[in-house]
Amino acid sequence: MEIYKLIPHDTKIDFVGFRKFTYMFSILAVLVSVCAFIFNGLNFGIDFQGGFLMEIRTQQEANIGELREKLTKLDVGEVYLQEFGSKNDVLIRIPSKTNETQESQNASIDKIKQTLGDNVEYRKIEKIGPKVGAELVHNAIIAVLISLVAILIYIWSRFEWQYAVCGIISLAHDCIVLMGLYSLVHYFEFGAGSIVALLMTACYSIHDTVVVFDRVREDIKIYTSLTLKDLLNKAMNETLSRTMLTSITTVLSLFALCFFGGKVIFDFCFPILFGLIFGTFSSICLATPLLLITGVTVDGKNIELGLDK
Numbered sequence: 001m002e003i004y005k006l007i008p009h010d011t012k013i014d015f016v017g018f019r020k021f022t023y024m025f026s027i028l029a030v031l032v033s034v035c036a037f038i039f040n041g042l043n044f045g046i047d048f049q050g051g052f053l054m055e056i057r058t059q060q061e062a063n064i065g066e067l068r069e070k071l072t073k074l075d076v077g078e079v080y081l082q083e084f085g086s087k088n089d090v091l092i093r094i095p096s097k098t099n100e101t102q103e104s105q106n107a108s109i110d111k112i113k114q115t116l117g118d119n120v121e122y123r124k125i126e127k128i129g130p131k132v133g134a135e136l137v138h139n140a141i142i143a144v145l146i147s148l149v150a151i152l153i154y155i156w157s158r159f160e161w162q163y164a165v166c167g168i169i170s171l172a173h174d175c176i177v178l179m180g181l182y183s184l185v186h187y188f189e190f191g192a193g194s195i196v197a198l199l200m201t202a203c204y205s206i207h208d209t210v211v212v213f214d215r216v217r218e219d220i221k222i223y224t225s226l227t228l229k230d231l232l233n234k235a236m237n238e239t240l241s242r243t244m245l246t247s248i249t250t251v252l253s254l255f256a257l258c259f260f261g262g263k264v265i266f267d268f269c270f271p272i273l274f275g276l277i278f279g280t281f282s283s284i285c286l287a288t289p290l291l292l293i294t295g296v297t298v299d300g301k302n303i304e305l306g307l308d309k
Contacts (some may be wrong), residue, residue, distance in 0.1 A: 002074065003306050011237045015285060016229050016292065022285035026173055029278075033180020039182045044095075045191030046080075046128060048137050051095040052105060054112065055124035061087045070115050089123075095151040095189075140195045143285050147199055155213075162294040163213050167206060170287035174205045180273040195266045201275030202252075207282035208243055215239050216288065219297060228296070232288050240284070247280045 048054070067090065071079045080093040095109065106272050109125065148171055156164035175198055182190045215235040223231060254273040258266045 007120060010126045011240055013237055013240070014220050014233055015236045016233050016289050018285065019289040022281075022289070026282070026286055029177050029180070030067065030173060036180050036183035042179075042182050042187070042190040043186040043188065044137075045189035045194075046095040047191040048095050048140075050096045050128045050227070051077075052109065052128065053124070053126045054092040054094075054109070054122065056090050056092065056116065057121040057123055057127075057263070058090065059119050060091045063133045064090065067092075067116075071112060072113045074108075074115060076111055095156060114250065136192070140192075143195065143201075144198055147202060148172070148175075151202065151289070155206070155210070158210075159213055159217065160296065162291060162296050164219075165294055166290040167209050167288045170209055170282040171202050171205055173282050173286060174275060174279045175200050177278050181271060188233070188267060188271060194271065197268070197271040197275060198270055201279050204276055205283055208246075208254030208280060211242065211282060212236060212239050212288050216291065216296070228292065232291060236288055237282055243280065243284065247276065248294050250276060 062083060064083055068079060068081050069080070071092070077096075078092050082091045082093070084091055094113070096105065105127070113122070148168060151171060152164050152168045156166045178198060178201055182188050182194060188194075195286065212235055215238055216232060218224075219231050219235050219238075220228075223234070226234070251273065253277065254269050255267045258273060259268065
């Protein structure tokens with residue numbers, strides 16, 4: 001009895017033949033993202049913008065929905081509540097408003113205390129200034145750049161420089177497009193979780209890319225009579241089933257978290273879902289076809305890649 005397969009093993013999709021359209025799509029996505037970042041900026045969250053955190057403990061199990069409804073009516077700004085630890089512990093985060101003074105921030109804290117009443121234990125009240133936020137932005141940028149450089153060095157050492165260049169272009173594409181999401185859709189705050197989303201997107205994308213690159217390297221040594229274009233298509237088709245299965249299972253998990261996990265989980269998981277989809281696209285349709293431009297090295301000899309050779 002033949003077992004059903006999601007992607008047949010003998011698929012012959014001409015991915016390389018579609019490269020002009022995928023290149024145009026990628027360039028357009030990057031240009032839109034860069035323009036959005038320049039003209040629209042980012043909606044920085046409390047981690048980067050500043051504000052204050054309140055850690056409270058209720059006597060009974062905390063009702064997050066009821067607390068959020070009460071605090072939203074106070075007009076103290078966007079209120080974020082998160083349950084952590086036990087069901088009685090709640091973290092309240094409120095970013096600073098534009099040009100907010102210390103006095104108005106203290107007044108907001110007093111309003112929240114009056115609304116919550118005396119039956120709540122205030123375990124911590126912490127203020128985050130704009131200077132701390134600026135330092136976090138700087139450190140976050142350094143962390144992402146170091147990660148990209150480390151990935152570049154890893155691929156260069158495992159494969160050849162051509163693979164490293166194509167892989168890092170693909171990674172930069174994914175990170176820029178994800179930043180474009182944060183710039184275009186200000187519903188999503190750019191905070192510490194956003195750095196996690198960027199790094200997860202980069203790691204997932206490079207994992208898929210390395211799998212395809214590894215198959216390309218194997219096939220080049222075996223099928224010496226094929227042109228490079230056919231070899232790249234063959235490698236991508238051979239790994240397509242694995243790529244789609246891992247991507248679909250991850251996407252289904254993230255969909256469940258996004259739409260059944262509540263607002264806080266949605267804000268964190270949706271950018272990861274968005275980055276994962278673009279990461280899968282770039283692994284198949286961008287990183288590998290770019291080898292036609294850079295060429296590849298086999299046994300120290302560079303294969304010149306005529307586009308239709």
